[in-house]
Amino acid sequence: MFSYLCAYIATRARAMKTDNTILEEAHVGWGEDIFPKLSWWKQHKVSAARVMVVGCGALGNEVAKNLALFGVGHLWLVDFDKVEYSNLTRSVLFTLEDAGEACHKVYAAARALRRLNPNVEVMPLVADIGTEVGLGLIRRMDAVVGCLDNRKARYLLNRLCMRAGVSWVDGGIKGMEGVAKVFIPGKNCYACTMEPGAWKELKRNMSCRELIKQDVEAQRVSTTPVVASVIGAVQAQETMKLLHEEETRHGELTSLCGKMFYYEGQHLTSRLIEHRGWDDDCPVHDKWEPITVHPTLTFRHTLEEALNLLEEYLGERGARIVLRNQSWVDYIEQRSDGRKVQVMLPESKVARFITDVLELEQDEAEGFYQHEFRVIGADFPYGSMTLQQLGVPDMDVLHVRTDNGEHFVELASAQV
Ligand SMILES: [Zn+2]
Structure with a gap:
């Protein structure tokens, strides 16, 4: 009875503390010597x-929880x-209210992580990793963790990490x-470990027809909270090794790489x-360097x-921007009768435009030819469009071609 009472008083006392006191205590809890x-x-x-966690599903929940x-x-x-x-059956960071409000996963997770450890600074980004996250942000990461459910997203994340020279789990x-796997630039590349069958599947998945299908029937993978816990835990552990690069090099830790x-x-x-692969001829893992910041x-x-x-x-003339992530489409044209429909969107948004705006079925969409731009310079007919409208994300790195050569220029952040 006495111990119960003590526990009760302690709980009440804790509840009455100010936020500041709780923050101070949390700081002590996560100060030096926590492990x-x-x-x-x-x-x-x-x-x-x-650290960037890409994907906030069952795995992303487990990884982010452990990292916090x-x-x-x-x-x-x-x-x-x-x-x-x-x-909700396999996501430790989400609540019934989050589902009821159809809250974005990153906001719901950020809220829970801040409660879990108030010392952690959490930045939620509602974005598609393939086209909406700037390379400038990725190259500032010490590690990236992929918690994805499809090969295409992994392929795109790998490409970004290799360009940025950042390891990912x-x-x-x-x-x-x-x-669980670890990819370290110069040692191991996701694309270099892909089998011929996987390349075939990837090519199919990136075709317009498949993009529409994926949009319509968002992929659902059945799994259990236990398998997410096991794999997410291994990923978090391997991330710790990437953060302790020196200790891993000296043999105190062994990386999964x-x-x-x-x-x-x-x-x-x-x-x-x-599971190792590093082919010197792989075009997917070219590191972009040097990168200078405008x-x-x-x-x-x-x-x-x-x-x-x-x-x-x-200090050079004839600058053109090479759109390396995705092309930009001004119109699509009906193969059979030459009918043109203005689109004016980055490639990744065309599939949704066809289904939602034109309300076409997959088979009808197949009948269109896409008119696109990959390199845009002074002769580009829509020069008054912003880089954002052309599909370039904040803090991205531009591949710039001039009369004298190639350059990689990072955009300044537009966030105040
Ligand atoms: Zn490669």
Whole structure:
């Protein structure tokens, strides 16, 4: 009875404390020596770390939860989906209210993570990783964690990480099985480990017809909270190793890089499988360097302004921007009768335009030819459009071609 009473009084006393006191206590809780028995643990590295978690589904929930408990200082969350009731069975960060309000997953997760560890700075981004997250932001990360449910998103994330020279941890779950892998630029590349069958599937998945299909029937993978916990935990652990790069190099820790961790829960099988690939001829893992940061040019400038600013900045003439993430489409044309429909959108938005605005079925959409631009310069007919309208995200790195050569120029952030 006495101990019960003490516990009750302690709980009441805690509830009456001001937010500041609780924050101070939390700071003590996540101060130095939080994992004192780990010889390799360097809290200052973890507290200063910037980690991006891409995908806030079952895996993303587990990874972000663990990273917050570890005290990773700065977390970026990327996802464009909203919380649904069906997510609640395997998402520790989401509530019934989040599903009821159809809250964006990144906002719901950010709220829960701040409650879990008030020392962590959480930045939610409602965005598609393939086209809406600037390379300039990715290259500022110490590590990226992919919690994705399809090959195309993994392929695009890998491409960004390799261009930026940032290591990333991949996780995948299906049913009661899951895998985790680590990709480090110069050692291991997701695209280089893809089998011919996987390339075929990827090509099919990136075709217009498939994009429409994926849009209509958003992919659903059945899985369990347990397999998400296991794989998410391994991913978080491997992320810690990437943050302790020096300790891993000295052999205090062993990275998963070059191997794949496989787990199967039904009959309890787990193993490490060789999984390494780095082909020097792979066009997907070219590192963009050197990257210089333009002091004023942002994605809100028009193309005309951007070209002038770039020529002035580089001291070279004839600047063109090479759209490396996606092309830009001004119209689509009916193959059979030559009928043209104005689109004026980045490639990634065309499939939705065809289904939602034109209200065409998949088969009808197949009958259109897409008129697109990949390199845009002074002769581009829509120079008054902003870089943002042309599909360039905030803080992206532009691939600029001039009469003298190639350059990589990062846009200044448009956020005040
Ligand atoms: Zn590669």
